Amino acid sequence: MQPRRADGVREALEQMIVTGELTNGERLDETSLAERFGCSRTPLREAFQSLAASGLLDLVPHRGAFVRHPGLTDMVEMFEVMAELEAYCGRLAARRVSAADLAALRETVIACEDAAAASDHDRYYAENERFHHLIYAASGNGFLAEQARQLHRRLKPFRRLQLRVRGRLDQSLAEHRAILAALEAGDANAVSEALRGHIAVQGGKFNDLMASYKSSHLNAGK
Amino acid sequence: MQPRRADGVREALEQMIVTGELTNGERLDETSLAERFGCSRTPLREAFQSLAASGLLDLVPHRGAFVRHPGLTDMVEMFEVMAELEAYCGRLAARRVSAADLAALRETVIACEDAAAASDHDRYYAENERFHHLIYAASGNGFLAEQARQLHRRLKPFRRLQLRVRGRLDQSLAEHRAILAALEAGDANAVSEALRGHIAVQGGKFNDLMASYKSSHLNAGK
DNA sequence: GTCAACCATTTTGTATACAAGATATCCATT
DNA sequence: AATGGATATCTTGTATACAAAATGGTTGAC
Numbered sequence: 001m002q003p004r005r006a007d008g009v010r011e012a013l014e015q016m017i018v019t020g021e022l023t024n025g026e027r028l029d030e031t032s033l034a035e036r037f038g039c040s041r042t043p044l045r046e047a048f049q050s051l052a053a054s055g056l057l058d059l060v061p062h063r064g065a066f067v068r069h070p071g072l073t074d075m076v077e078m079f080e081v082m083a084e085l086e087a088y089c090g091r092l093a094a095r096r097v098s099a100a101d102l103a104a105l106r107e108t109v110i111a112c113e114d115a116a117a118a119s120d121h122d123r124y125y126a127e128n129e130r131f132h133h134l135i136y137a138a139s140g141n142g143f144l145a146e147q148a149r150q151l152h153r154r155l156k157p158f159r160r161l162q163l164r165v166r167g168r169l170d171q172s173l174a175e176h177r178a179i180l181a182a183l184e185a186g187d188a189n190a191v192s193e194a195l196r197g198h199i200a201v202q203g204g205k206f207n208d209l210m211a212s213y214k215s216s217h218l219n220a221g222k
Numbered sequence: 223m224q225p226r227r228a229d230g231v232r233e234a235l236e237q238m239i240v241t242g243e244l245t246n247g248e249r250l251d252e253t254s255l256a257e258r259f260g261c262s263r264t265p266l267r268e269a270f271q272s273l274a275a276s277g278l279l280d281l282v283p284h285r286g287a288f289v290r291h292p293g294l295t296d297m298v299e300m301f302e303v304m305a306e307l308e309a310y311c312g313r314l315a316a317r318r319v320s321a322a323d324l325a326a327l328r329e330t331v332i333a334c335e336d337a338a339a340a341s342d343h344d345r346y347y348a349e350n351e352r353f354h355h356l357i358y359a360a361s362g363n364g365f366l367a368e369q370a371r372q373l374h375r376r377l378k379p380f381r382r383l384q385l386r387v388r389g390r391l392d393q394s395l396a397e398h399r400a401i402l403a404a405l406e407a408g409d410a411n412a413v414s415e416a417l418r419g420h421i422a423v424q425g426g427k428f429n430d431l432m433a434s435y436k437s438s439h440l441n442a443g444k
Numbered sequence: 445g446t447c448a449a450c451c452a453t454t455t456t457g458t459a460t461a462c463a464a465g466a467t468a469t470c471c472a473t474t
Numbered sequence: 475a476a477t478g479g480a481t482a483t484c485t486t487g488t489a490t491a492c493a494a495a496a497t498g499g500t501t502g503a504c
Contacts, residue, residue: 007283030456040489042264045457049268053275061229062456062495077365084310088303143299147369252486262459267487284465284486 009037010047017056017067018157020216024069028057054154072213076201078155079209083199085148086132090179090195093138094188101138102184105131109176116169124169125160131176135183135195161212168208172198231259232269239278239289240379242438246291250279276376294435298423300377301431305421307370308354312401312417315360316410323360324406327353331398338391346391347382353398357405357417383434390430394420 013033016022028048030041037044052059058066070078093101108131115124132152136145163169175198182190201209235255238244250270252263259266274281280288292300315323330353337346354374358367385391397420404412423431 034489041456042488042490046268046271046487049271050275053272064456074365077363080363081310081366081369084306088306141299141302143296144303147303263486264458264460268457286486 009039009043010050012037013047013051014054014056017051017069020069020157022067024067026067027063028065028067030064054150056154072210075155075158075209075213076206078151079199079201082148082151082155083196083201085144085151086135086199087192087196089136089139089141089144089148090183090191091188092140092144093135094183094186094191096140097138097183101134102180105134105180105183108134109173109180112173112176116173119169121160121163121169124172125163128163128172128176135179157216158209158212161216162205162208165208165212231261231265232272234259235269235273236276236278239273239291242291242379244289246289248289249285250287250289252286276372278376294432297377297380297431297435298428300373301421301423304370304373304377305418305423307366307373308357308421309414309418311358311361311363311366311370312405312413313410314362314366315357316405316408316413318362319360319405323356324402327356327402327405330356331395331402334395334398338395341391343382343385343391346394347385350385350394350398357401379438380431380434383438384427384430387430387434 013022013028022028030044034041034044048057048059048065051057052065056068058068060066108127111127112124112131115121115127129152133149136148136152139145139148163172175194179191179194179198182194235244235250244250252266256263256266270279270281270287273279274287278290280290282288330349333349334346334353337343337349351374355371358370358374361367361370385394397416401413401416401420404416
């Protein structure tokens with residue numbers, strides 16, 4: 001991972017943060033990171049600003065940039081908001097979804113079925129992401145869609161871990177089918193509630209989340 | 223406005239953007255801005271990254287930074303999301319609000335009454351902001367509160383303009399009273415709906431918003 | 445022996461110099 | 475006259491040099 005170009009610095013750093021390669025609370029040394037990336041401190045510091053704005057770094061003046069991994073509490077809070085955003089997307093989408101959107105959604109569900117049958121977690125996740133992004137877009141509210149995408153992105157690593165829990169794939173798939181059915185029926189409440197339940201961390205999902213959180217090793221230094 | 227220090231550059235720029243001093247689509251010339259702020263291009267460019275992440279700037283590689291004012295559509299979309307976020311804050315707050323929170327909320331309502339009686343828009347806005355921030359915090363979800371604060375901040379200039387519409391102050395105050403009453407009663411649905419209605423752009427509010435938007439001169443170059 | 449102040453070292457913050465890409469101008473050609 | 479291309483100029487992107495601030499260690503006093 002040696003991006004000569006600066007555009008990649010932000011992405012590379014983000015990757016290093018979310019994968020846990022950089023542990024929580026760790027101070028990022030500008031000089032050594034610059035050397036590692038084969039660039040100077042300038043593009044690095046610009047990336048820091050961007051990452052800090054996304055909440056992935058803490059920028060303390062004259063002290064440095066510190067990796068900021070969400071704690072278990074933060075994660076639960078974020079999922080709570082994610083559930084609400086998705087539910088709202090779904091509510092709007094139920095009214096505004098187009099035939100083309102529905103066709104695309106049906107496709108992703110089929111693709112998810114294939115992936116689930118093959119136990120291909122990576123592919124399932126990719127299609128799962130497409131499914132949700134389609135719903136965000138179908139909300140007809142571009143700002144809402146963008147917010148949802150951002151949060152979705154931030155929760156990505158944890159969601160991926162969750163999907164590896166046994167049986168979760170099939171459950172997720174069944175929920176997708178229910179969401180799609182509600183959308184086709186144009187039942188805003190049903191869509192909204194199905195999505196909320198799909199995202200919300202409740203019941204057994206909390207234990208799954210906690211387990212995957214612990215195994216993520218992101219909580220070092222907390 | 224000449225911040226010698228770099229921490230102020232971001233704030234100063236943000237102010238210049240939201241006040242409309244910098245018009246929509248305008249390209250920010252690094253050299254001239256640096257000269258104006260009495261600093262070099264380096265801190266400016268770091269501020270650009272931060273502002274771009276907040277959606278106030280568009281950063282086009284090798285082309286420059288362009289001011290990005292929300293169009294009328296964007297604004298309506300943002301208010302739509304704001305209404306939903308506030309409604310959710312209220313729903314949570316109805317369960318979690320503390321006696322101290324309620325006392326503080328009562329204070330702000332009284333302060334709002336004073337300000338409204340004196341037709342002091344600036345003071346009313348300040349207390350109004352405090353009222354809403356208290357509810358965000360009372361939601362007990364720190365992430366949600368932060369998201370709400372950010373969006374609230376971004377909508378600030380438009381909200382201020384809206385409040386200048388005749389009669390809007392008294393209406394807003396009455397709604398605050400209703401929200402507080404619902405919170406005291408612990409009626410989650412009532413709080414949620416009262417807040418949604420308080421924020422949502424609907425009915426006559428849309429015309430007010432449109433009028434204030436036009437008079438904001440932020441839409442130049444669109 | 446402990447605490448505090450001072451100095452050295454390290455690290456962040458800023459300015460400037462330089463490189464690379466983009467735009468605009470001017471000239472040649474059709 | 476219009477178009478296409480080459481070049482000059484300007485702007486952004488990056489590296490480096492320098493300044494300021496913080497940290498850590500050492501020394502001296504109590």
